[in-house]
Amino acid sequence: MLTNFKRVLRFAFADFYRNKGISIAAIFVLVITTLLITGLFFMQGISDFIILQVKDKIDITAYFKSDTQEQDILIIKDEILKASPDIKNIEYVSQEDALNDFTEKHKGNTVFSKALIEVGNNPFLPSLNITTTGDTLQYENISNIIQQSRFSDFIEKVDFSQKKDTIEKIFSITKNISRFGLGLAIILILVAVLVVFNTLKLVVDKSKEEISTMRIVGASSWFVRAPFIFQGVIFGCISFVVCFLVTILLSYLLSSGLSVIMPGFSLSNYFASNLFAIILIQLGFGVIIGVVSSFIVVNKYLKV
Amino acid sequence: MIKFKNVTKIYPPNSVVLEDISFEIKEGEFISIVGKSGAGKTTLIRIILGLEKATYGEVFFDGQNISAIDSDGLQKIRRRIGGIYQDYKLLPLKTVYENVSYIMAIEGKDNEEIKKEVPRILEVIGLGEKINNFPRELSGGEQQRLAVARAFVNHPDIIIADEPTGNLDPYNTYEVISLLEKINKAGKTVILSTHDREIINKLGKRVVTIENGKIIRDEEKGRFII
Structure with missing residues (x-):
């Protein structure tokens, strides 16, 4: 058994070497398609990051009456937190903080400065800024909780109804982007699989007559098929090494440029934190498609 | 060793290549199958090798029906056959x-x-x-x-030689036929398919002549007569 295994391996390497031209072509196609799939994986990461950034900008604000004590607001904050597990972040902004934020934001704007002087006192209300982990419905639920009668003595207004349309639009856009990305990924993966399958079919087709002769002289299905399957593994492994090196290089080269366009996103960090998944995708795609394609194509010619 | 029983081979739609062929090849025999090109010699050999299936009738190899045998069984039979072909394979x-x-x-x-x-x-x-x-x-x-x-x-156990000298010069033809004779003398069965009159007449072994898919002659120490 071990002897036969060694023989099959030797045949696989010999055929690989003797068919250099077509072997290199097959590896090239496999590298391109594996890189395409790796690219899709990175695109998924980038789009997830962008969607998260956009979603993080969504919040609702509960404004309290100006005479509400900070202590009461903090108690309400705790109660809201208890009542709604979907809250990602809830931040108390006092009247002073709101005023400071405003003046800082509009520093140098004489119109706003004059208006504040004319009003005389601090016109801002204390508030709670709330973000959730979920969609519009969750924001609506939180808004409903805040507007319950037990809080009505303290609450001036909740801006959910004003922001509802915007929130819905953002969620709809992000959802559509995700769907489109998924659809595009499926189509591209299918195209990649078909291209690789047909290329490997060419590799096996070249040996069609040889397979037929092997059968005529009495070789078992395994003895004929195994070298081609091992060749598929060789193609997959070489393609993986090439793709992995290219991915490392591209991650390094593009990382700084991307972090300028998308502050907070580091391509090299994304690569490092998803190293195992990337290895699995590149090695898995190359080897599995190599083996399966060889198996299917050789099977066709074994019927001799 | 090999037995053809009422074998007919028809290629679709209705090209009859072999018609009701029955004969037996015994162990250790040297048998030549002769006939013009297209007579059905190669189809007959392809049926022995399991590369074609008889449309009607049965072919037995050591008592096993080749048409009914599974892939593994067929490969075992093929390992017992040494093949020499005109296109070398x-x-x-x-x-x-x-x-x-x-x-x-x-x-x-x-x-x-x-x-x-x-x-x-x-x-x-x-x-x-x-x-x-x-x-x-x-x-x-x-x-x-x-x-x-x-x-x-x-x-x-068996050597099948399908037009083995078709592409050879007289010297190499002589070499190959001599080798087949030596192998036969060592007790192996030899099936030779050829349309080379000189070889057949020189061999003086059993000759089965096929014409239009039918056996028209089966003679011990036969000659090439078409």
């Missing part, structure tokens, strides 16, 4: 050495035996110098001799 991506050693590897022979036997048989057949060449680097005669070496290396 060599493995183009394998060297001379590998073409012969492949047959031994199929049989599960160990490396020591292969390393000893393959160079020996290649030396006998006159290809000892070309052990690392590929079939495309050999002449027609050399390729046919390689096919002969491959057919003999496992000492099969």
